[in-house]
Amino acid sequence: MLVEDFTMERFPDLKKVETRVFRNLFLEDGLLDVFLGLMLLPYTFWIFRPDSFLSGALSPPIVFILVYPLYMVFRKRVVLPRVGMIKPGPVRRRRMKILLPVTGTAVVVTIGLVLFTVLKGAAAVRPVAGIPLVFWILGGAIFWGTLITAWVANCPRFILYGILAAVAIPGDAIFSLRSGRVPLTTLPIIVMTGFGIYLLIRFLRSHPLPTSEGLQ
């Protein structure tokens, strides 16, 4: 609720109102956090058990195909009836347009990395500062992707997610791949999905379903 912004001592800052409305509608339910956390699962399996069936079956596109419809159904059935729907204003629409090339780049980088690793083999795992090249590229892509998403969505916690993921993926090349221990990549997954579930519970408690439709 933003009622506290409406006092007669000052006029509400419209930029702040727009940001808070956007965050309330798209980021307070925690679904996006859970979704992004689950999208990191393939990398964990890939690092932890590169030869297992799961690391092959859970490639990023397959996880996306499995998780994205669930995200959309949950958003449509659980979130939207509680927060309502909007058509964003021009400023937000301009910002959201930036996400399209970012998402496109993420898809191209993922496909490119798969091809690069398959075709180049040894060159892909050639170490740069002790870390295979492919991990540098992946970590960098995730970091910049989340940074831009954080800016578009006015959501600073995505910067933390980006740093965690970007550090964990090359970090795994040093620790987990050599030691065979649980990969560092599980840390951002636990943080993102855990915080997302916490936000979702809080959201469901603070946003009961409206009882009836007005102006029918």
Next chain:
Amino acid sequence: MSRKQEKRKGFLAILENLDRVIHSPARLMILTFLYVVEEGDMVYLLNQTGLTWGNLSANVQKLNDAGYVAVKKSFVASRPQTWVGLTDLGRKSFRAYRRQMKEVLDGLPE
């Protein structure tokens, strides 16, 4: 007339000319939340303003009567959905009201 009196007269004129349709906390909230989006449904307004259905409906109706908002009703999966958006007149009036209020608030002593 002294400068102080002139200032006071101007200040009172602004207050007298304030748009009474907008100058109510509930309607000001509704207009503000509609101003920052292109349009939104009634659940959006209900969630953001914290008003009751009855209060929200009555105030949206008043704004609709004044020509400040446009109300569109539709059915999605056999459920009614009401979309509300600011009209050009509503957007213009909200801007004018905001300008006037800023003048009034900035002119107040600390």
